[in-house]
Amino acid sequence: MYFDPNENLIYPLYALSNWVLTTGGLMFVVLFVSLANLLVTRGKSGVGVFFAEIRGMISDVFSISPRRIWALTRLTFMEAYRRKALAVFVVFAVMFMFAGWFMGDTQEITPDQVKVYVSFVLTSISWLTLPVVLILCCFGIPEDIRLRSIHTIVTKPARRIEIVLGRMIGVSMIGVLVLLVMGTVGYIWIVRQTPERSQKFLVCRVPQYGGIKFINRDGDEGTGVNVGDIWAFRNYIEGATKARAVWQFRNVDESVLDADGNLQLENSFSAFRSYKGDMTRSLFYDIKFYNPENGVSYTTDPQPVNEFRSKLDKIPRKLTVDDVQYDLIKDLVTKNKFLHVEIACIDREQYIGMARPDLFIRMPNRPFWVGYWKAVLGIGLIVVLVSMIGVAASTIVKGPIATVLTFVLYVLSGKNSHQFMDALMSGDFKGGGVLESIYRLVTHMNPTTDLPETPAFYVVKGFDLILTSFLWLCKQVIPRLQSFNMTEFVANGFDVPFNVSILPSLLVTTAFIIPCVMLGYFALRVRELESK
Amino acid sequence: MSQSEAVIEIRNLSKVYRDFWGRPKVKALNALSLDIRKGEVFGLLGPNGSGKTTTMKLLLGLLFPTEGEITILGKSAADVSKNERIGYLPEESYLYRFLNAYETLDFYGRLFDMSAAERKERSEKLLDLVKLAPQARRRQLKEYSKGMTRRIGVAQALINDPDLVMLDEPTSGLDPLGNRDMKDLILDLKKQGKTVLMCSHLLADVQDVCDRIAILYGGELKVMGRVDELLKAQDETQILSSKLSDAAVKDVQEVLKKHGANVLKIDHPTANLEDLFLKTVQESRERPGHRTVIEGKSAS
Ligand SMILES: Nc1ncnc2c1ncn2[C@@H]1O[C@H](COP(=O)(O)OP(=O)(O)O)[C@@H](O)[C@H]1O
Ligand SMILES: [Mg+2]
Numbered sequence: 001m002y003f004d005p006n007e008n009l010i011y012p013l014y015a016l017s018n019w020v021l022t023t024g025g026l027m028f029v030v031l032f033v034s035l036a037n038l039l040v041t042r043g044k045s046g047v048g049v050f051f052a053e054i055r056g057m058i059s060d061v062f063s064i065s066p067r068r069i070w071a072l073t074r075l076t077f078m079e080a081y082r083r084k085a086l087a088v089f090v091v092f093a094v095m096f097m098f099a100g101w102f103m104g105d106t107q108e109i110t111p112d113q114v115k116v117y118v119s120f121v122l123t124s125i126s127w128l129t130l131p132v133v134l135i136l137c138c139f140g141i142p143e144d145i146r147l148r149s150i151h152t153i154v155t156k157p158a159r160r161i162e163i164v165l166g167r168m169i170g171v172s173m174i175g176v177l178v179l180l181v182m183g184t185v186g187y188i189w190i191v192r193q194t195p196e197r198s199q200k201f202l203v204c205r206v207p208q209y210g211g212i213k214f215i216n217r218d219g220d221e222g223t224g225v226n227v228g229d230i231w232a233f234r235n236y237i238e239g240a241t242k243a244r245a246v247w248q249f250r251n252v253d254e255s256v257l258d259a260d261g262n263l264q265l266e267n268s269f270s271a272f273r274s275y276k277g278d279m280t281r282s283l284f285y286d287i288k289f290y291n292p293e294n295g296v297s298y299t300t301d302p303q304p305v306n307e308f309r310s311k312l313d314k315i316p317r318k319l320t321v322d323d324v325q326y327d328l329i330k331d332l333v334t335k336n337k338f339l340h341v342e343i344a345c346i347d348r349e350q351y352i353g354m355a356r357p358d359l360f361i362r363m364p365n366r367p368f369w370v371g372y373w374k375a376v377l378g379i380g381l382i383v384v385l386v387s388m389i390g391v392a393a394s395t396i397v398k399g400p401i402a403t404v405l406t407f408v409l410y411v412l413s414g415k416n417s418h419q420f421m422d423a424l425m426s427g428d429f430k431g432g433g434v435l436e437s438i439y440r441l442v443t444h445m446n447p448t449t450d451l452p453e454t455p456a457f458y459v460v461k462g463f464d465l466i467l468t469s470f471l472w473l474c475k476q477v478i479p480r481l482q483s484f485n486m487t488e489f490v491a492n493g494f495d496v497p498f499n500v501s502i503l504p505s506l507l508v509t510t511a512f513i514i515p516c517v518m519l520g521y522f523a524l525r526v527r528e529l530e531s532k
Numbered sequence: 533m534s535q536s537e538a539v540i541e542i543r544n545l546s547k548v549y550r551d552f553w554g555r556p557k558v559k560a561l562n563a564l565s566l567d568i569r570k571g572e573v574f575g576l577l578g579p580n581g582s583g584k585t586t587t588m589k590l591l592l593g594l595l596f597p598t599e600g601e602i603t604i605l606g607k608s609a610a611d612v613s614k615n616e617r618i619g620y621l622p623e624e625s626y627l628y629r630f631l632n633a634y635e636t637l638d639f640y641g642r643l644f645d646m647s648a649a650e651r652k653e654r655s656e657k658l659l660d661l662v663k664l665a666p667q668a669r670r671r672q673l674k675e676y677s678k679g680m681t682r683r684i685g686v687a688q689a690l691i692n693d694p695d696l697v698m699l700d701e702p703t704s705g706l707d708p709l710g711n712r713d714m715k716d717l718i719l720d721l722k723k724q725g726k727t728v729l730m731c732s733h734l735l736a737d738v739q740d741v742c743d744r745i746a747i748l749y750g751g752e753l754k755v756m757g758r759v760d761e762l763l764k765a766q767d768e769t770q771i772l773s774s775k776l777s778d779a780a781v782k783d784v785q786e787v788l789k790k791h792g793a794n795v796l797k798i799d800h801p802t803a804n805l806e807d808l809f810l811k812t813v814q815e816s817r818e819r820p821g822h823r824t825v826i827e828g829k830s831a832s
Binding site: 040041056060063065067068070071074075078079082083147148149150151152153154155156157158159160528529530 | 554592593594595596610612613615616618620622624626627628630631635639640642643644645672688692
């Protein structure tokens with residue numbers, strides 16, 4: 001199971017600064033574009049208009065009326081309803097009526113099949129909801145402008161901000177409603193599709209992850225061994241040496257124990273054999289707990305590695321070491337609630353591989369529906385985000401273009417493009433920025449040689465710096481949707497962690513509210529609402 | 533009429549429509565200046581494409597002036613809060629076709645932050661006022677005829693009991709009966725002390741209800757003044773009597789001759805705003821840039 005839930009872990013303070021950065025970056029873009037637009041269309045007087053509109057926007061904020069926003073929200077709702085946008089439910093129903101045919105009908109299924117069910121349901125829900133939301137948000141205002149029905153609204157005391165907000169809320173609410181209905185149907189479908197005996201796979205395991213460090217074979221701190229995996233997800237420790245993997249778990253107290261008072265440690269270690277050995281027998285590891293404060297330690301009996309499957313070790317609370325009774329929580333956990341766990345490989349010249357998420361404390365399970373609905377919430381947040389961006393885009397361009405724009409932004413906000421942008425900005429690519437690499441290409445210059453420090457050098461560097469800053473801005477503007485996809489957690493039988501997935505998604509979504517509304521306000525304010 | 537306070541002041545207003553690249557396309561309005569006073573019914577006349585709708589949209593802030601200033605209810609055209617006291621009937625009814633009459637009025641009532649009870653009461657009253665058939669009120673607007681759409685459009689414009697009502701071609705699409713209703717309604721509004729600005733190319737309507745008119749041609753103001761004064765030919769006297777026999781006509785002619793007057797025409801009187809209108813248009817075509825009468829005074 002190659003999925004590292006920690007990849008986008010965000011710490012609260014960092015989260016806040018991230019939020020400020022995203023909002024600020026977006027607001028900068030919006031203001032800059034608006035000013036540029038005004039300067040082009042109105043000449044010098046554009047500056048005056050710009051500041052007047054900023055003032056107008058602020059005063060609009062203070063004259064916002066919930067009743068007017070609600071009126072516009074209802075209008076969006078009724079429009080969607082009367083124009084039969086909710087026909088999407090029919091497609092959904094048909095899909096599920098026939099999906100069962102292809103899913104087989106057995107007495108017992110494996111966790112992998114449960115994974116398929118959950119992924120199927122959550123993926124089809126999001127792929128059905130998003131297009132509807134996209135169309136609704138991107139065509140609402142442009143249609144209003146084309147048919148000039150917006151004239152009857154803006155000649156009433158409705159503020160532009162309210163028009164934008166009303167649309168955004170309306171479309172989001174439709175999306176959320178659709179999600180709720182589909183989510184419920186999907187949930188019932190999963191539960192009924194899973195045979196009685198396999199219902200136990202429908203759980204939300206709640207892992208508590210720790211930090212990892214490696215000790216090398218000679219006892220020094222190190223990085224573990226890479227056994228030649230192309231993707232170095234796991235590092236390996238050598239058997240019967242001083243090599244160890246050391247985890248440190250925080251906040252360990254009685255609440256992590258299961259109903260019987262055991263500490264549950266779940267791992268998904270992998271084994272690597274440097275010689276064939278006895279193939280019928282697994283590799284063995286042992287687990288050592290120690291408390292550096294009082295020197296107490298406890299080592300378990302050797303345990304076999306469960307290759308390709310996860311393994312659960314239950315450590316009783318009452319431990320006996322050399323006839324002395326210890327309490328796992330009282331004696332082996334430090335005063336600051338840290339628990340140190342060391343894993344050693346027992347077999348000589350064999351290796352056991354592990355990465356940070358490969359060992360975790362399993363807290364008491366949560367019911368399946370908790371994780372499931374959190375994943376639906378993730379889709380809901382995407383719906384809200386798409387509605388906001390779509391409505392903002394549709395105040396500037398016509399419906400089809402707004403749809404394409406929003407869709408492109410949605411595609412760009414995936415994991416890969418962000419990783420690519422990160423890589424570009426970190427300077428990991430040899431050969432410098434755009435201009436520098438063009439220069440190197442043309443002159444056949446080796447990327448490892450430095451450029452001559454002529455004045456042209458600084459021009460090139462300066463230009464590339466501007467482009468990199470632009471890229472940085474793009475990175476702020478393009479939302480990171482990675483954390484919104486919570487399907488993987490649930491499909492793998494995990495609960496959706498708050499600070500890894502829900503918090504970042506909430507932050508991204510909320511960071512877009514102010515800039516999107518601002519953009520909508522400006523676009524509806526500085527242009528004549530004739531159809532064009 | 534007394535020179536009471538101006539509800540709308542337009543100064544030197546020009547509007548040039550531009551294409552996507554910012555190049556001037558149409559000069560729809562050229563240096564228009566006029567005042568509309570409190571409590572009057574003002575008619576904006578002109579042939580199609582003369583800039584009437586453009587003027588209204590500029591006043592409402594739907595379009596931005598290329599040049600000139602607008603004060604409307606003491607505020608600038610860009611100020612949204614002025615809309616609290618304005619009712620606007622667009623040239624075509626740009627209402628939401630998927631709503632029914634009640635929902636439409638309810639929606640616009642909400643935009644004025646009116647309470648539910650207020651909205652309900654007002655809707656009922658207005659639908660009666662514009663005489664929309666009760667059985668039609670629950671049908672979606674897309675099923676309405678042009679006249680019905682016009683009626684609901686007017687009701688929508690009056691939802692907030694506005695002080696200033698702006699009607700763009702209020703009688704277009706109405707049958708003679710509806711036409712009469714509309715004129716009565718406008719007169720009624722005037723009686724309530726409201727200011728009405730309407731534009732039309734149907735002269736008979738304007739003549740019946742307007743206190744003052746302005747005639748636009750090609751975006752320029754050609755004639756402005758009180759309807760009765762404009763229609764009063766300065767150097768003619770009209771004598772109207774019950775039907776005379778030929779002998780009697782001869783006698784009258786004798787008498788007139790004695791007083792040195794010429795009989796120009798003996799005829800049945802007609803509504804002759806049409807004459808004025810046609811004359812103005814004719815003249816504007818022949819002599820561009822010519823202004824006939826402004827505020828009852830001759831000018832050239
Ligand atoms: N959105 C627009 N873009 C370009 N030209 C326009 C637009 N609206 C109106 N016009 C032009 O402006 C002139 C005045 O139009 P309008 O004010 O609608 O006339 P009226 O209401 O008196 O019939 C016409 O020549 C018309 O073609
Ligand atoms: Mg018109």
